Amino acid sequence: MQENLVIVESPAKAKTIGKFLGKNFTVTSCMGHIRDLEKKDFGIDLENNYQPKYVVSPDKKKIVTELKKLAKDAQMVWLASDEDREGEAIAWHLKEVLKLKPENTKRIVFHEITKEAIEKAIKNPRSIDDNLVNAQQARRVLDRVVGFEISPVLWKKVKPSLSAGRVQSVAVRLIVDRERDIMNFESDNWYRITGTFLTIDDGGNPAEVKAELNKRFPTKDEANAFLEKCRSAEFTIADVIKKPGKRSPAQPFTTSTLQQEASRKLNFSVAQTMSVAQRLYENGKITYMRTDSVNLSDLAINTAKKKITELHGENYVKIRKYQTKSKGAQEAHEAIRPTYMDQETVAGSNQEQRLYELIWKRTMASQMADALLEKTTVTISVSTAPEDFIASGEVIIFDGFLKVYMESTDDENLSSVAGQDIIPPLKANDSLDMASILATQRYSQRPPRFTEASLVKKLEELGIGRPSTYAPTITTIQNRTYVVKEDRPGIERAYNIITLKNDKITGKVKTEITGAERSKLFPTDIGMVVNDFLMENFEQIMDFNFTANVEKEFDDIAEGEKVWNEMIDKFYRPFHGQVENVLKHSERSKGERVLGPDPKTGKQVSVKIGRYGPLAQLGVANPETDDEKPQFASLRTGQHLETITLEEALDLFKLPRDLGEYENKKVTVGIGRFGPYIRHDNKFVSLDKEDDPLTVELQHAIQLIEAKREKERKAVIMEFDEEPELKVLNGRWGPYISYQKKNYKIPKKMKAEELSLEDCKNIISQSPEPKARGGRRKK
């Protein structure tokens, strides 16, 4: 019989703690929540004060059986889940499901996984905090109510299988709002004046000083006039100011900041970062990766200090204690840090090594000295104008933490790495020779689109979502196709540049690419329609402060100042009324937009969301007269309900288009579910990306048809006269056997070119029944 059973949440944690506790303790894990609300039906008894109906989650049945067995054999069960709301509820569910008796059950908590912390916890057990558990039940029930009452409204009023929720719907709103800000953005432009001046440096060599005018000009004429004035001007140093400055390291990593930095520095997606971190954690290389705490254990700080001294010297050390202040933080863990600070690198995949290195550097830097800078500002006066040129430079006097790590920023325009601009020694009243002065036309920047990581940052600022849900939320809104992550090309923009050099003023027009996007989040048409529908009908849920407001109430419940089902009741009554109201009165939402009349026929042209996605419609259905039916055409990729023009929509109806004949058969071009295609002799050939179906000509179409035939000829490795339905083909993943429209894998040791008909039949009879080609087809 085991004396003591300790239950924690994760197996990796159980392993470590097991080592600390010795023989009298068995440490095991429950893998997070073991029970949840019933998934079928609502899972909440509305007739009975919102009583939750809990069931053991299907994937936890096995674990629960094992835990029951272990608990039965133990004299004392120690529930050691996290100290936050969710952790308390996990402990309570364990107590309920395992039917633990109070006299055999103790609840313990610890913030860091060290021998001392755990022994201290064992000495100070408490009982389960029912108020905290109730706060969690309120959270859980509220989320179920919101998600499971609004989602079905969307199925009826917009499209089946859609979803809404406290977290995901606000995440989508952020992206939709930003996209509209960008659409409505009006770019401003002005002229920025920069000058290059000549001087002599300490060594007596010629040196350059670059400076920017402290005024920008709204028009080309004004910029020109200023350059004219500079022609005959004298340039004098009016002032040199030197100021000390410092920069401090960033806080240790939390889930959110790790996701941001891994995205900026390593180009990892949010999900990728988490799975790489999970492996590092399981291998004991880093502490737990789902945390909102920036706290480091004393042990970690001490080993970091030792390592910094060893590598860089004592003057690089500065012990810093960080405190978490983000909204809703629950402080159940430490910050994300290397388990052993003296390990600079780890074995493992390239990704694991890079992420580890990032975490190691960030943690080291967080305990290092400030960087000391000297900022120099030089004012250069212009004898013929009231404006001044300003040259500014920053020199690192002491690098401190910058020796190891520098946090990146999302703003590409911000060049902020110190030590880039060394200014040659200059004195007041020195005069400078002017080498050139430039007036460059600049445009104001539209708001930036979100990356996965910058969306996580925003959600965290708003207190929406938790470290364990950031990555899944980002995945969900993409799975529901509310949002897509993609690249989009920029557009070319012209700008003027005027140069004064050698007493000559010359103007030039240059071009630049602007607005190109890489891996950014864009709302889809359905995302926008759903967002607008929710904004109109469920404003309260869409409010950025909704989560913060209910969190306050959860806190009150946790403090014992509010009763959880009373809080839910207060929310539920008006909310449910609103749901009923919307179901009864609101129109189906298709995002319809009328673009105007077709100039040829006068029929109305409109766009909306149809069963298979966004479409354009020519004409209006009239059931009474039952005359001509409207024409429909799908929107093309890259076209959107909100931005498509009348002309672009009309073009869609020009397809399918006759190109002429080839081999006495018609050749037509159209757009289908898989993009633009050419049809000939009942066969389809995809157009190349650069081909426009509206202008493509017969000759090119024939080329494509022939190219496809050539490819098909190559694709057939073997045919058999006796069995025309059986072929050995070369596909995307290598050779395979096709027989009666089903495909079969060829075993690795066999060579495709050497198969006999007999071999093929053997393979087919021995293979498991494959899926029919085309996947899920109905009937």
Added chain:
DNA sequence: CAGTGAGCGAGCTTCCGCTTGACTT
């Protein structure tokens, strides 16, 4: 798989937070 978009209506979809593998693409 590529011309769909009308309508009948069965049975299904859905939330957020804890956790880790077992899956397919």
